[in-house]
Amino acid sequence: MPRNPRNQIYPGYEDLPAAGRSGPLVRLWRIRTELLLAAALAIFTLTLLDATQQGRWMPFILLSSAISVPAATRTGRNWITSHVWCVISRHRLQRVCLETTMHTRAGRIPLVLWITPTSRGEKALILTRAGICAEEFEAYSEEIAAACWARSTNVYRHRTRSQFVVVEIVRRDKAPGAVSPGLDRLYGRRAWVSLRPDFEEPPDLRADAALTRAGH
Known part of the structure; x- marks a missing residue:
């Protein structure tokens, strides 16, 4: 027996379309965090490759510090x-x-x-x-x-x-x-x-x- 009538708002005999239909903008909005992380990772990788090819290690050190230092602290780990x-x-x-x-x-x-x-x-x-x-x-x-x-x-x-x-x-x-x-x-x-x-x-x-x- 359902706890609340709202748990069964559709009749059992009704043929409903599959849930999850949405436009491309809505689908992109649902994975916005993953897209931003992928973009950040791509920028980091390209910067690293460019720096190593030109023999410049300072950008790599700065980027690595920006990631590793917060992760090494308790506050940073809690935030993540x-x-x-x-x-x-x-x-x-x-x-x-x-x-x-x-x-x-x-x-x-x-x-x-x-x-x-x-x-x-x-x-x-x-x-x-x-x-x-x-x-x-x-x-x-x-x-x-x-x-x-x-x-x-x-x-x-x-x-x-x-x-x-x-x-x-x-x-x-x-x-x-x-x-x-x-x-x-x-x-x-x-x-x-x-x-x-x-x-x-x-x-x-x-x-x-x-x-x-x-x-x-």
């Missing part, structure tokens, strides 16, 4: 690891949409506009397609957590623009004193509403909400 998880989670989110009913009748899935590391995991900003809403992501929250190899997920809807959804992927407890970068700073923490009635907001969010109500 957190962004690798962002790429993995983005692809796993897309796979969940393909494997479930979180796609349109034409086979198009929501767009992951941006994903950023946080102190507890990752946060993904998603633009839904027509026929898909934030409540459907909440209905599939357990599937998303399992697909992303995470502890749990939290789903938030924008207060005024319901086509925007934030999916928070929780992998660990929040480190004391850690700052959550990215979505919270750019879009404002008070712009998002949790879909879980029993969800308890952090103290700083409750204080911000109280100040907002007092101002009105």
Whole structure:
């Protein structure tokens, strides 16, 4: 028996097209990180070959230092690891949409506009397609957590623009004193509403909400 009626939005007898149909620009957007890494690797290789052929080793030393020095520090390794998880989670989110009913009748899935590391995991900003809403992501929250190899997920809807959804992927407890970068700073923490009635907001969010109500 399904946990939520939104888990079965299409009748079982309906013959739907295969999910994942999208234009070339959308497909390129989904692999933008991999394309940028491939371009950076190509530039590094060409620079190295040009430097060795001309007997100039300074560009090679500078480029090698720019890569090896950050990787040798704990902060650099944490940065690399957190962004690798962002790429993995983005692809796993897309796979969940393909494997479930979180796609349109034409086979198009929501767009992951941006994903950023946080102190507890990752946060993904998603633009839904027509026929898909934030409540459907909440209905599939357990599937998303399992697909992303995470502890749990939290789903938030924008207060005024319901086509925007934030999916928070929780992998660990929040480190004391850690700052959550990215979505919270750019879009404002008070712009998002949790879909879980029993969800308890952090103290700083409750204080911000109280100040907002007092101002009105």
